[in-house]
Amino acid sequence: MMADNIVIVVQARMSSSRLPGKVMMPLLGESLLSRMIERLKMIRHKALVVIATSEESADDIIEQEADRIEVPCFRGNLNNLLDRHYQAGKKYNADTVLKIPSDCPLIDPQIIDQVLDFYVEHPGEYDYVSNLHPATFPDGNDVEIMTMACLERTWEEATKTLELEHTTPYIWENPESFSIGNVTWDTGKDYSMSHRFTIDYEADYLFIKRVYEELYPARHNFSCNDIISLLEQKPEIYDINARYAGVNWYRNHMDELKTISSDQTKLTF
Template sequence: MVIIVQARMASTRLPGKVMLPVLGKTILAMMIERLQMIQHKATVVIATSVNPEDDIIEQEAHSLNIPCYRGDQNNLLDRHYQAALQHNADVVLKIPSDCPLIDPQAIDRVLTYFFDQTVTPDYVSNLHPATWPDGNDVEIMTMACLKQAWENAEKNLELEHTTPYIWENPQLFNIGNVTWETGLDYSMSHRFTIDYQEDYLFIKRVFEELYPINKNFSCDDILDLLERKPEIYQINAGYAGVNWYRNHLNELKTIQPEQTKQAPVSQ
């Protein structure tokens, strides 16, 4: 089983975001540390581009003793497939590098669901529909499923975002979804992902508050912190619900307008 973390320096809204500092480490290093806390056994691979500006990503991977695959900047589907192929993966997890606060327990819950099914699903996520706070994105697929997408996907959004071909074609795949066990839906109200400067300030503050006390802090610990210190929640609250879907509503059959929001006008 391989966890593939897509990472690159080029970002129109927050360039170099994965290498921003938090408590003397990088955002990417903090995220890798959280991925290594899961109970299931998996190999973590960083998948970046061949572009020269991403040399620093490869250097960071080496410093973390994590394998690094380099491929096409824009074809993330090919990058994931080739990285999985290189590491002889039978099961592939896609977890983007903009989720540094991802809860290891959320990953384990989705994995447990995947492995507990009588018939192995092709694809399982906690995103369709999403219920966890944004930034706890877990997508699991068999290698055969990823290969089928790689062979057949043609649209730019399918290549750029890796998995839309799968979840947009439920008639072709055995698809499962895991909802947050609380019964709540914070996917549009709580933002733990990084895409804007305010996100970085929020994530940095959460790590500064929780990491020194318990490195393996959970989603519940973050929510408790936000209850105690609502000013932290407000740092990036204006971007809650903003995700990439907003740019592709006319192309996505399974995504509804209420599942995304436009960024504030100032951006």
């Protein structure tokens, strides 16, 4: 069974606080954003990929990149990502919205399909399904799926700054109000705090660039397992950004989050 109209919303902006312009950094002759979209288009499920950026003039370049790679672009509020996701979903008539952040250029299409498979195999059972609560996959394989009705209710009810900025916390912080599912890594392992495939720092970019240089020429759709095998063969690549493994946005909101414990983020590094 397939979900009705699936829209993958990729949030992207140039004004990243720690690594400005990261989505336009080069990866083998293309932008990081373009390489990530390329991976999203490898999924088995039928879905529309939309880049959602802000209305700020600094993000004109992202709209231009979206036009160049022929992906729809929605422009909305800079800091209210919840509104940006909701309005994008509404514009493109989504029944189901996937939230995929633009800082995951190594995301495995098979993992996206795995989470989608779980969602569509349980029709009407879940408002929200992710692989993040708790997370087990290497950081940078973030998949969050929600019904449009769930997203709309969240948009209507959420008020806290972190709920607006991060789109989905209102959902998973209120499990009594939503039916929530989680997909864990079928290896039985938990690499969420030990392996970092996302980008927030210069070292992350150097790591991702090296992974692409090693794996992409031979196999464009290299997998999460391919990356792990590479790191086992060449541990010096793992070491490039190892100090940031386990670092995520949770650490700045531990006093506000009820469903996140301190073992799910590195507080000092």
